[in-house]
Structures are given as structure tokens and as C-alpha cells.
Amino acid sequence: MSTHKFIRAVSTVVLMCVPFVVHAQSKFAIGTPASEREIKGWDIDVSPNGAGLPAGGGSVAEGGKLYAAKCAACHGAKGEGKPADRLVGGQGTLKAAAPVKTIGSFWPYATTVFDYVYRAMPYSAPQSLSANETYALTAYLLHMNGILGAEATLDAASLAKIRMPNRDGFVGDGRPDTGNLPCRSECK
Amino acid sequence: MKKQADGANAARNARRNFLRNSAVLTGGAFAGNALAQNAADNAPPNVPAWMKKEGRALSDGQYGLPSAFEKNVLRRGRGDQVMPGSGSAMTPLQNLRGMITPNGLVFERSHAGIPEIDPAQHRLMLHGMVKQPLVFTMEDLMRFPSVSRIHFLECSGNTSREWKSPFGKSVQVSHGLLSCCEWTGVALSTILEEAGVQPGAQWVLAEGADAAAMTRSVPMAKALEDAMLVYAQNGEALRPENGYPLRLFLPGFEGNMSIKWLRRLKVAAEPFMTREETSKYTDSLPDGTARLFTFSMDAKSVITYPAPDHKLARRGFYEISGLAWTGNGRIRRVDVSTDGGRNWREAALQEPVLSRAVTRFRLPWQWDGNATILQSRALDDSGYVQPNRAQLVAQRGLHSNYHYNAIQSWAVAASGEISNVHA
Numbered sequence: 001m002s003t004h005k006f007i008r009a010v011s012t013v014v015l016m017c018v019p020f021v022v023h024a025q026s027k028f029a030i031g032t033p034a035s036e037r038e039i040k041g042w043d044i045d046v047s048p049n050g051a052g053l054p055a056g057g058g059s060v061a062e063g064g065k066l067y068a069a070k071c072a073a074c075h076g077a078k079g080e081g082k083p084a085d086r087l088v089g090g091q092g093t094l095k096a097a098a099p100v101k102t103i104g105s106f107w108p109y110a111t112t113v114f115d116y117v118y119r120a121m122p123y124s125a126p127q128s129l130s131a132n133e134t135y136a137l138t139a140y141l142l143h144m145n146g147i148l149g150a151e152a153t154l155d156a157a158s159l160a161k162i163r164m165p166n167r168d169g170f171v172g173d174g175r176p177d178t179g180n181l182p183c184r185s186e187c188k
Numbered sequence: 189m190k191k192q193a194d195g196a197n198a199a200r201n202a203r204r205n206f207l208r209n210s211a212v213l214t215g216g217a218f219a220g221n222a223l224a225q226n227a228a229d230n231a232p233p234n235v236p237a238w239m240k241k242e243g244r245a246l247s248d249g250q251y252g253l254p255s256a257f258e259k260n261v262l263r264r265g266r267g268d269q270v271m272p273g274s275g276s277a278m279t280p281l282q283n284l285r286g287m288i289t290p291n292g293l294v295f296e297r298s299h300a301g302i303p304e305i306d307p308a309q310h311r312l313m314l315h316g317m318v319k320q321p322l323v324f325t326m327e328d329l330m331r332f333p334s335v336s337r338i339h340f341l342e343c344s345g346n347t348s349r350e351w352k353s354p355f356g357k358s359v360q361v362s363h364g365l366l367s368c369c370e371w372t373g374v375a376l377s378t379i380l381e382e383a384g385v386q387p388g389a390q391w392v393l394a395e396g397a398d399a400a401a402m403t404r405s406v407p408m409a410k411a412l413e414d415a416m417l418v419y420a421q422n423g424e425a426l427r428p429e430n431g432y433p434l435r436l437f438l439p440g441f442e443g444n445m446s447i448k449w450l451r452r453l454k455v456a457a458e459p460f461m462t463r464e465e466t467s468k469y470t471d472s473l474p475d476g477t478a479r480l481f482t483f484s485m486d487a488k489s490v491i492t493y494p495a496p497d498h499k500l501a502r503r504g505f506y507e508i509s510g511l512a513w514t515g516n517g518r519i520r521r522v523d524v525s526t527d528g529g530r531n532w533r534e535a536a537l538q539e540p541v542l543s544r545a546v547t548r549f550r551l552p553w554q555w556d557g558n559a560t561i562l563q564s565r566a567l568d569d570s571g572y573v574q575p576n577r578a579q580l581v582a583q584r585g586l587h588s589n590y591h592y593n594a595i596q597s598w599a600v601a602a603s604g605e606i607s608n609v610h611a
Contacts (some may be wrong), residue, residue, distance in 0.1 A: 026320065026382050030328050034313055034321035043451055045393055045403065048461050074271070082409055085268045094476035099587055107467050116463040119401040123271055123300060125485075126399045155443045170470065170480040175591075177583040178575035182523060182567055 043129075046115035050160025053114065056131035057155035060148060063140025066133055070122045079144050086124065088144045091165055106143025108170055110162040114138045135159070212387075240596075254292075258369045261294060261557070264360055266349070268605070273301025273399075276343065276431075278364025281511065282497035287338070287538070287546050289367035291422050296329035296429040297343050299366065299464075300400035303449055307433035312399070312417070316455035319384030326433050329417060332374040332382075337416070338441070338545045340368040340513045342485050344442035344469055344590040350577075351586050354608040359495035362596065362608060366511070368546040371437050373418035376411050389455045394436045397451035406438065407457035410483070414439050414544075417450065439544040440515030441483045442590070444469055474585035487514035487574050489522055489549070489566035490595035501559035508535075513546040515569035521567045522549040528561035528578075528597070528611055535564070555600070561611050562598045577610055 046052040068077070075081055079088030079102070090100025099105075103113055118134045120126050129137070139154040147162065148154070218324070230236040254261065269275035271274040276297040279289055285314035296302075307326045315321035346365035356362025380392075385408070388525050392411045396402040406415065416437040419426060426432040431448030444464060459481070460464070471479040478528075489512035494500060512519045517540050523532035535549035549564065566574040577594040597611040 026384070027380075027521060028382055030331050031314075031322035031324045031382065032328075034315055034323045036322060039313065039315050040320060043315070043454070044393070044401070045454065045462075047456075049458075094472070094478075095474070099472060099476075101467065101472075103467075107463075109320065109461050109466065112461055112463050112466055115460075119403070120399070120463075122299060123274075123399075126300065126401065167599055169477050170466070171473075171477045172479065173482050174479055175482065175484075175486065176572055178579040180565075180573040180575040180579055182521075182532075182565065182573050184523065186530065187532070188528070188530050 013174055033057070044115075046111045046112050046117050047117070048109045048160075050111060050156055053111070053156035053158070054131040056134025056135055056138055057153055058132045058134070059149055059153040060136075060139045060143040062133075063136035063138070063143070065137060066129075066137050067140050070129075071137070074123060079141070087141060091146075092124060094169065102145065103141055104147060104165060106166050107171070108164055108167050110138065110147070110159055113141055114159060117141075226303055231300070231559075236385075250312075263295065264358075264364070264606075266361060268598055272467070275469075276345075276365060278360050279367050280360045281364055281366065281492045282495050284419040284492070285548075286423065287368050287511075287548050288367055291369070291424065291427050292370060294341075294367040294421070294430055295343065295365050297345075297443065298398065298400075298429065299402050299447075300398055302429050303398045304428065304447060305397060305433055310433050312434060312450060313452045314383050314455075315453075316393070317386040317389040317457065318380070318455050319386060322383050324379070326419065329374055329379075330419065331436065331607065332378055334372060335375055335416065336370055336372040337414075337421075338368065338370045338435070338438040338540075338542050340366060340485075340512070340544065340546045341437075341443050341446065341514075342366045342488075344444065344482070344485065346590050347488075347592045347594075350594070350596075350608075351581070351588065351592055354610055356384070356496070356608055358497050359490060359492055360497070363490045363492075365443070366513070366546070368595050369421040370423065371416060371418045372420035372423075373416045373434075373437065376415035376417055376436070376453075379417060379453075380411060383455075388457050391456050393452070393454040393456060393460050394402060394445075394447040394450060395452040395454070396447045397449040398433075402444075402447055402464065403460065403462040404447060404465055405456075405462065406445060407483070408455075410438055410441065417439060429505060434592065438483055442469060442472050442485060445483065469498075469590060471584065471588040471590050473588065482591055485513070485515035485573045486591065486593045487516065487519070487566045487568040488512070489564040489574060490596045491524070491562055491564050491598055494562070494600070494606055496606045496608055498557075498606060500555055500606070502604075503555050505553055506553050508551045508553050508562065510535075510549055510564050511546045512549055512564070512566040513544075514567050514570075514572065515544060516572060516577065518543050518569045519547040519549075519566055520569045522547070523565045523567075523584070524549070525553040525563045525565075526551075526553055529563055529595075532565065557602060559602050560600050561609065562600060562606075563595050563611070565595050 074084035090102045090105035093100045135154045142148040263277035265277045279295040312324040343365035392406045419435040434450045436447045491510040493509045512522045522535040524535045525532045535551040538548035599609040
């Protein structure tokens with residue numbers, strides 16, 4: 001056994017034993033303590049405050065190349081959509097007769113773009129993009145929507161600071177909002 | 189007399205053989221006609237053909253399927269699927285009786301296809317603001333105390349094409365993103381207690397193991413109230429398209445939050461603002477804002493018989509039948525109008541009337557052969573009254589998309605044909 005393997009074996013035993021003592025105090029003692037390594041592999045979500053953003057970074061220019069190669073076939077060369085969602089434009093249309101909801105016009109948080117692309121895109125090969133590629137694509141999508149300049153780059157700190165145009169466009173549930181009365185006879 | 193009948197049967201048999209042979213010659217399409225022409229042969233006074241020979245072998249080693257005569261009872265989509273695997277297939281409400289949706293007809297809505305998951309390899313991770321992050325196998329989860337409950341599941345996009353103009357030419361298309369099953373699993377509160385929730389935790393992120401890694405933030409209050417981790421529906425393992433081997437189930441909440449193929453729960457202080465809960469399942473209003481976190485499905489009802497899928501063959505007696513449901517609790521009353529909303533009669537409710545389950549309602553009706561409009565209106569035990577479309581549109585405009593729960597109108601023509609109308 002190499003030194004590296006030995007250390008890993010020992011630490012696995014330690015990780016398995018120490019939390020198990022804690023867990024044994026729970027009501028059913030069912031389930032296995034999750035190791036740091038297991039959690040790290042699955043913990044892909046990103047919050048609006050930037051929590052969960054991985055190390056790395058990418059530029060609008062890099063994102064443009066990636067977009068053409070991996071995204072344009074479904075979202076259009078300029079993010080105009082079809083067959084998949086339109087990604088660009090529509091700012092100022094949310095009150096119009098035909099609202100156009102895109103990343104630029106509707107999405108309240110830029111971190112959500114990273115989160116979604118990282119977990120679910122490209123449609124045919126999800127979770128295949130590196131953190132750097134995802135930063136670059138996020139930068140490019142924001143650039144196409146006029147939110148970042150052509151020279152911009154993104155990393156965890158800069159992405160979390162971006163304020164999206166429709167950040168304040170959401171309200172609470174507001175229901176019940178339709179007070180129908182249960183009239184029974186001669187109602188109309 | 190018997191001889192005469194025998195002679196008649198012999199003649200029929202000869203004709204049947206001729207038709208059967210013709211069917212072979214002219215292809216399968218003719219076979220249906222041959223059967224139809226022979227239908228009366230099996231009616232009284234004749235002895236049915238299926239009594240005159242032994243039936244097929246038993247189903248030992250097979251999974252039972254519906255009769256071949258029920259072959260048109262299928263899930264169907266709207267035909268508007270943009271990306272393969274992203275879309276929905278709807279429940280044929282026009283064909284169903286009672287309150288339970290059979291597993292093969294439960295509607296499906298997926299965002300990136302249906303994953304094929306080996307339950308032996310599936311894991312559920314619970315982490316974030318818990319004292320002890322845990323990983324569960326399916327075997328682990330099935331060891332916990334279990335619970336079975338009957339609840340409806342409705343997509344918040346159900347009936348969404350009805351906002352602007354009557355769209356669905358079938359109740360399956362207009363209202364078929366609705367199903368009701370008995371769900372079995374473990375209470376989410378049990379699992380959360382096992383890991384120990386830390387003070388300040390207000391939300392739980394649920395994540396699927398599909399290609400969309402579908403995520404929604406669930407309020408901790410709901411997680412502790414009645415949320416379930418479900419592994420069985422209607423007595424058997426979940427179907428792949430409904431989340432096999434494990435899904436979240438949130439009674440009364442919009443369907444997409446009941447994350448299928450559940451692989452991860454992360455406890456947190458704040459919601460995660462995922463793509464599905466910001467850019468998608470939010471409800472746009474005329475002033476340009478959109479409602480965020482519209483979780484509960486409001487009271488709603490629809491007449492499933494007669495519906496545009498049916499035609500009234502003659503005047504006379506019909507039993508109007510339909511479904512009512514509410515995410516707010518139990519259905520208290522259903523009123524039915526057979527004159528376009530002028531007068532309403534209280535429908536009978538089929539027991540059991542369960543919280544956050546569909547309730548079957550029925551009303552006897554004599555059709556006089558004249559054109560009219562049928563409607564149903566649900567009231568729930570929170571006092572909520574199902575609105576009409578004008579009331580909904582007045583509040584939310586035409587671009588809310590989700591949570592359309594207006595009174596549905598079916599127009600009956602003098603011909604007996606039924607159509608979807610706004611009235």
C-alpha cells in the first residue's frame with residue numbers, strides 16, 4: 001500500500017467512525033454519515049449571495065466561443081431562441097401585451113444563470129461544463145443582454161455582485177385574490 | 189325453435205368466417221369492422237362466442253394490462269414538445285372513474301427526460317444546516333416508519349392554455365395535468381429529525397437525479413407539516429416517469445415542487461432562487477411584476493362526464509360527474525349549473541372526501557335536447573370559492589400562465605356534441 005493510499009484508508013476509517021458516534025444518538029440510527037468528499041461531489045447549488053460558487057473564472061470572449069459551439073444550436077446564434085428558450089432581449093416588455101421573458105428581461109439573479117448552466121446545460125450533456133467554462137458562458141449571456149461589457153470577466157466575487165435589471169420585479173403570492181360568491185339561483 | 193336458432197347461428201358463423209378470411213386478405217383495418225358487424229351475434233338470445241371456448245391462459249409471470257378494448261385510454265401530450273424529454277403527457281380524465289388514477293395513466297411532466305435509475309445505486313443526501321449530514325440508501329429509507337396517504341398531484345401549468353381562449357378540445361388536454369394516487373413513503377420530518385435541523389433553518393432545497401438536476405426550494409414549515417419522501421404509488425413502486433425510485437411529495441403544492449428522482453436535500457436559512465422558481469414557475473401580472481413562490485393549488489373543479497370527449501346520443505337521463513380538489517384542505521361543496529351559470533344545484537360528493545385529494549362529484553341530469561352550458565364550482569373548507577375566468581383575468585391579466593383555476597364551461601349543442609367555451 002502506498003503512503004497516499006494508506007493515509008486515505010486511515011482517514012476514511014476516521015471519517016466513518018467519528019460521525020457515527022454522533023449519529024448513534026439519533027432516534028433510528030438509520031443512514032450513513034455523509035463525508036466531506038461525498039458532499040463536495042454533489043453540492044452543486046449556487047445561492048444569490050454567491051455561496052456555492054466554485055473557484056475559477058471566465059471571460060465574455062471565451063464564453064462567446066463556447067456559446068457558438070455548445071449552445072447556439074438550440075438557443076440561436078444570438079440567443080433568440082427556438083427550439084429552446086430565448087435567452088436575450090425583451091427588457092421593458094414585461095408590461096406589454098406580449099411580454100418577452102429572458103435572462104436579461106426577467107431573471108432576478110445572475111447567480112441563477114451559473115447554477116442552472118452548471119447543473120443542466122448543455123441539454124444533451126449536463127454537468128459536463130467546467131467551472132471556468134460556466135463562468136465564461138454566464139459572462140457571455142450577461143454580455144448579450146447588455147449587462148456586462150465585451151471585455152468583462154467573471155469569477156465568484158464579481159458574479160455575486162451583479163444586479164439584474166428585473167431584480168425588484170417579483171412580489172409575494174397575493175392569493176386569495178378572486179372573491180367569488182357562491183350564488184345559487186337567478187345568478188345572471 | 190332451437191333448430192331455427194341453430195340455423196341462424198350457422199349462417200352467422202359462415203358469414204363470420206367469410207369476414208374473417210376477408211380481413212386476412214384486406215389487412216388489419218378491416219378486422220375492426222368485421223368485429224363490429226358481428227357484435228349483435230353475442231347479444232341475447234345468442235350465447236356469446238367467448239362462452240363457447242376456454243379463455244386465454246392465466247397471467248402467471250406477467251404484469252397485468254388493461255383489456256385490448258381499452259387501447260385508446262392513454263396519456264397524451266399537447267403535441268407542443270420543444271425538446272425531447274421536456275414536456276408533459278396528460279391523464280385521460282374523460283375515461284376515469286372514482287378518485288384514483290391508475291399508475292400507467294398518472295400524468296408526467298419532465299424537464300430533461302426520464303432517467304433510468306438502479307435503486308441499489310440510488311442515494312439520498314441530506315446536508316446543509318443539519319447536525320449530522322447523512323446519506324441514505326433506498327433500503328435505509330424503507331426501514332423508517334412509513335405512511336400512506338391519498339393526495340392529488342397537479343401541475344401548476346394545468347389548464348394554462350385556457351387563459352386567453354378556449355383551447356382544450358378534450359378534458360385530457362384542458363385539465364389532464366392532474367392525477368390522484370395513494371402515496372407511500374416516510375415523512376420528511378422523520379428524516380430531518382434524524383439528521384437534526386439547526387436553529388435558523390427555514391428552507392430545504394430538493395434536487396432530482398435527472399439530467400435537469402431539477403431543484404426547488406421548499407419552506408421548512410411545509411417540510412415539517414406533511415411533506416413525504418415517497419417510494420410507492422397505488423401500492424407498487426413509483427413508475428420511472430413519476431420519480432422511481434424516490435420522490436419528494438408536497439400535498440397540495442404545485443406539482444413541480446414534488447421533485448422526482450430525489451437525490452439531495454439541503455437545509456438552509458434562505459431560498460435558493462433556482463431557475464425553476466424564478467424564471468419559470470412564477471406568475472406574471474399586468475403591472476409587469478411576477479408572483480414568486482405561489483406554492484398552493486387553489487380550489488378547482490371540472491366536469492369529466494360529459495366532456496368534449498363525449499357526445500350525448502339522445503335526450504334523457506345523464507349523470508354529470510367530475511372532480512374537485514383544493515390544496516387548501518378538503519372540498520366542502522360542489523355546485524353544478526346546467527344552464528350556463530344561472531342556477532346551481534349542489535352535487536353529491538363521493539366519500540371519502542380527503543384533505544388535498546380529488547373528490548368525485550355527481551349530479552343527476554335530464555337533458556331536454558336543447559343547447560346549454562354545463563359548469564361546476566368548487567368550495568373548500570377554507571371558505572374559498574372557485575372563481576370564474578373574468579375574476580381571474582381581472583386580477584392577473586392574461587400572462588400569468590400558472591395557477592389557472594377558473595370555472596370550466598362545456599357547451600352542449602342540440603346535436604349532443606360538446607365543446608370548450610368561455611361563458
